[in-house]
Amino acid sequence: MLDDFFIRALIAGIGVAIVTGPLGCFVVWRRLSYFGDTLAHSALLGVTLAYSMEFNIAFSVFIISSLIALTLIQLQKRTNLPGDALLGLLAHSSLAIGLVVIGFLSFIRFDIMGLLFGDILAVTVDDLLIIWIGGALILLVLKLIWKPLFASTVNYELAEAEGLNPDRAKAIFTILMAAIIAISIKMVGLLLITGMLIIPAAMARNISSSPQKMVMYSIIGGLLSVILGLFSSLEFNTASGPSIIAASLLLFILSLLNIKQSIKLKN
Amino acid sequence: MSSNQNILVKLNGAGFSLNNKWLVKGVSLEVEKGKIVTLIGPNGSGKSTTAKIALGIYKKIDGSVEKYTSKVGYVPQKISIDWTLPLRVNDFMVLTESISNDLIDEALSLTGVIHLKDKNLGDLSGGEFQRVLLARAISKKPELLVLDEPVQGVDFTGEIALYELIKKISDELNCGILLISHDLHTVMSATDHVVCLNGHVCCSGSPMDVAKNNEYKALFGEQASQILSRYEHRHDHIHTSEGEIKKN
Numbered sequence: 001m002l003d004d005f006f007i008r009a010l011i012a013g014i015g016v017a018i019v020t021g022p023l024g025c026f027v028v029w030r031r032l033s034y035f036g037d038t039l040a041h042s043a044l045l046g047v048t049l050a051y052s053m054e055f056n057i058a059f060s061v062f063i064i065s066s067l068i069a070l071t072l073i074q075l076q077k078r079t080n081l082p083g084d085a086l087l088g089l090l091a092h093s094s095l096a097i098g099l100v101v102i103g104f105l106s107f108i109r110f111d112i113m114g115l116l117f118g119d120i121l122a123v124t125v126d127d128l129l130i131i132w133i134g135g136a137l138i139l140l141v142l143k144l145i146w147k148p149l150f151a152s153t154v155n156y157e158l159a160e161a162e163g164l165n166p167d168r169a170k171a172i173f174t175i176l177m178a179a180i181i182a183i184s185i186k187m188v189g190l191l192l193i194t195g196m197l198i199i200p201a202a203m204a205r206n207i208s209s210s211p212q213k214m215v216m217y218s219i220i221g222g223l224l225s226v227i228l229g230l231f232s233s234l235e236f237n238t239a240s241g242p243s244i245i246a247a248s249l250l251l252f253i254l255s256l257l258n259i260k261q262s263i264k265l266k267n
Numbered sequence: 268m269s270s271n272q273n274i275l276v277k278l279n280g281a282g283f284s285l286n287n288k289w290l291v292k293g294v295s296l297e298v299e300k301g302k303i304v305t306l307i308g309p310n311g312s313g314k315s316t317t318a319k320i321a322l323g324i325y326k327k328i329d330g331s332v333e334k335y336t337s338k339v340g341y342v343p344q345k346i347s348i349d350w351t352l353p354l355r356v357n358d359f360m361v362l363t364e365s366i367s368n369d370l371i372d373e374a375l376s377l378t379g380v381i382h383l384k385d386k387n388l389g390d391l392s393g394g395e396f397q398r399v400l401l402a403r404a405i406s407k408k409p410e411l412l413v414l415d416e417p418v419q420g421v422d423f424t425g426e427i428a429l430y431e432l433i434k435k436i437s438d439e440l441n442c443g444i445l446l447i448s449h450d451l452h453t454v455m456s457a458t459d460h461v462v463c464l465n466g467h468v469c470c471s472g473s474p475m476d477v478a479k480n481n482e483y484k485a486l487f488g489e490q491a492s493q494i495l496s497r498y499e500h501r502h503d504h505i506h507t508s509e510g511e512i513k514k515n
Contacts, residue, residue, distance in 0.1 A: 154348065160323065205353065210353055210357075
């Protein structure tokens with residue numbers, strides 16, 4: 001069954017969606033969408049390094065994204081530049097370096113479109129293992145840091161005052177972000193990973209009344225997007241990433257109808 | 268001293284500076300079990316900063332903080348909840364510690380907001396939210412409560428009831444309370460120790476001692492001084508010398 005590329009893609013996509021659901025909620029809550037973008041842009045550098053050194057892509061992306069995240073934290077401490085300027089600086093410079101390195105690697109056959117937008121044909125059995133084992137680890141760690149992370153998302157000082165160590169939780173969450181980008185890059189492509197994190201979570205926000213529900217709906221939304229997106233990718237021969245994101249946008253629009261109804265009810 | 272066992276948090280010459288400007292400097296105080304320590308002082312005198320030093324929120328401080336408990340409840344002066352978080356009162360109550368449903372209900376009932384349990388936090392009024400904040404802080408039965416203007420925005424009758432509640436909690440749970448308040452009338456009636464701040468400790472002691480202090484009078488005016496003393500006269504007449512009271 002795993003011989004069929006489509007089944008592999010489906011299993012990979014489902015694994016990715018289960019992990020992006022809860023992480024995406026935190027990205028929305030903590031306003032980290034540009035941070036996610038920056039890590040994703042830096043992933044290109046990770047991929048090129050993986051090719052040039054014949055290294056595993058997910059692992060290489062994870063290392064580079066983590067380094068960029070740590071660099072950002074250091075820069076925030078040492079400069080007076082605003083956060084978005086630092087994010088832009090890191091995102092574009094790492095993207096540029098990645099593209100320059102690709103230029104030097106002209107001897108390697110390179111599917112740049114697949115890299116940017118995802119390629120379901122490229123998912124191997126090894127990738128499945130990385131996605132599911134890596135994904136399970138990410139969820140486990142997220143569960144362990146949930147309380148301090150969530151409490152500090154609501155209010156940093158409350159969490160700090162009542163002994164929850166929010167700084168450590170934040171640092172660990174940053175590493176988790178790098179990890180999810182690393183495992184989902186083949187499915188969604190590096191330009192669209194942040195969309196996979198944000199759009200299902202944004203959809204879930206529209207229809208949920210508690211944080212737990214939002215996480216649950218976000219996972220369900222991600223799963224539906226992956227299934228819908230992959231089938232249409234197969235049907236219309238489109239790239240997998242854009243198809244999945246387009247499907248999640250469709251769900252988001254549907255969730256807006258729900259808001260309209262509830263606003264009407266209030267009046 | 269035998270009271271050392273009862274100390275929950277102790278500041279030794281603590282200070283905190285931001286951008287080369289001291290917010291507060293040289294504060295020494297201690298909060299003991301079952302005692303209420305109140306910080307008073309004008310705006311910008313470093314009351315909230317002192318509370319945050321005691322809580323360990325500010326880490327790069329001058330002097331030192333010794334904290335002997337990890338069971339802390341905190342009501343901050345300012346808190347804003349983002350609309351991106353779908354958060355009900357019920358979710359907020361278990362934010363930093365998982366507590367049983369019974370304890371949640373008990374705390375919400377004590378502060379008079381049990382009917383709001385399933386409401387979205389964003390839909391509460393300022394006073395209602397303040398009551399929820401207080402309920403959250405006391406629900407986990409902390410050893411140390413730090414209350415930074417806990418009744419701001421609460422209606423007049425509610426204010427008195429909540430101060431009575433705070434006093435009751437201090438007695439029943441035997442927890443130490445570090446209280447920040449502008450309301451000299453109500454607060455002083457329950458306070459064991461007053462620390463008057465103005466960038467530094469300008470005076471401290473029992474409400475009575477502080478009221479007599481000239482620096483306090485200079486800071487708050489003669490009228491405020493009379494408020495404190497009048498109270499002492501009503502409640503503490505056995506222990507105080509009559510002559511001193513009459514003077515005010």
